[in-house]
Amino acid sequence: MKNKWMRNSILNLVIGLISIIAIIPILLIVINAFKTSYEASSMNFNLPAELQFQNFSTVIEKGKLVHSFFNSFAYSSISSLFCILFSAMAAYVLARNKTRINRVVYLFILMGIALPMNYFTLIDVMQWTELINTRAGIIVLYMVTQIPFSVFILYGFIGGVPRELDEAGVIDGCGPKRLFFSVIFPMLQPAAVTVFILSFLNTWNEFLLPLYYLNSAQKWPMTLAVYNFFGQFQQSWNLVSADIILTILPVVILYLLGQRFIIAGMTSGSVKG
Template identity: 60%
Template structure:
């Protein structure tokens, strides 16, 4: 009994230590975003002195043009998320239900994209050939293509746990393929699709390299590029830089906190269903 209690205490203490270490950078940025320029230059974990510099955020919004970049990030992330959820669920359903040799090859080809690096030279030529360079549609399609392999892999394993008898019952009742998928299969995929939604949103919101290469117009930049540009102009004002980082990270943190339970339920439901 004592040994079990000691193990529990040691485990909890270790978890607290790791959590504190992980939270230190976030607290550092948050505290310094509420200080004046001179105090923030020390970059320490001291609490901000009164009066708290709330105006740092208004300065960042005005000078960093965050409102426009926030709208761009929402367009890119939500557009790619919706496309990715729809296409990956359809592809995973078809590939999982048709276990032919050709379908297995196609599935392995798609999943191979998880490990393959992005060739930006070839990708640039493709984007230019399709006239998608420096366009919002091009970035949305690019984000979708980059997130599809893992999304298909995740939903594929979930679909495999759904009994085929449900498909047969739907066909007997007169359901056509699209109605069968939309009315019977898709509601059962809700935990997996929610997981794909959250993970895809987090990955696309934080994407930096792709828009840097394929968006030459600053009016189309997402928030990640705005932070990069803002840091280049105000690298001496760490209070403003930290405020910019806080405002850029806030949507990601909110989405993660709201979708955390869906990620866990999606992973566990796919493992035990059927």
């Protein structure tokens, strides 16, 4: 009995230590965001003499964060919404009508999970479509990067939606559009929430596409703004920390609220049943 108690305490200690390692860098940022520039010149766990809340307002003003916040918000939410819509429509037909061609198309779209973007030739495509250096362009690119995995998740989910619903819809005289939008789409809600959260997180955290394709600061998302701010204010770690907190706060909140959905999405395909 004593042996078991010993073993349990060692297990708890090990996992406790690893959890501490996981949280330390984040706590460090939180504490230093409330310090003066002098106090934060050495980033450590000494508590600030006085909480410097004005760091946040300074950062919002100097880093032009209001703009970037709304940019990021618009980019992530609009691209995620369109991603759900188009992916669900595609996944629905591919999953319901499994012809040879549709099977090939499905696997072809899944290849997109692997394929790297060619940033050079994509310039040409962006110019032809007149999307280069525009907000719409970034939204389209974000959506495209999220489509393959979303189709994968939704395809799996639609397999579990009973076909009898389709048949009932047809008997009631639905056309294909009505059948999908008023019968099937509402049934996809759990998977759609998962897709939205994952896609929102991925695009909010994305850094490369705006780095390549947005050259005006007005259109920058949070990631690019925080990077630029870091370049300018490397000496003021208190401000950089405050900026980091404002950047990660939305995704951390979304994570805490939507944990269940995130895990469901990430584990689909790896857990049977």
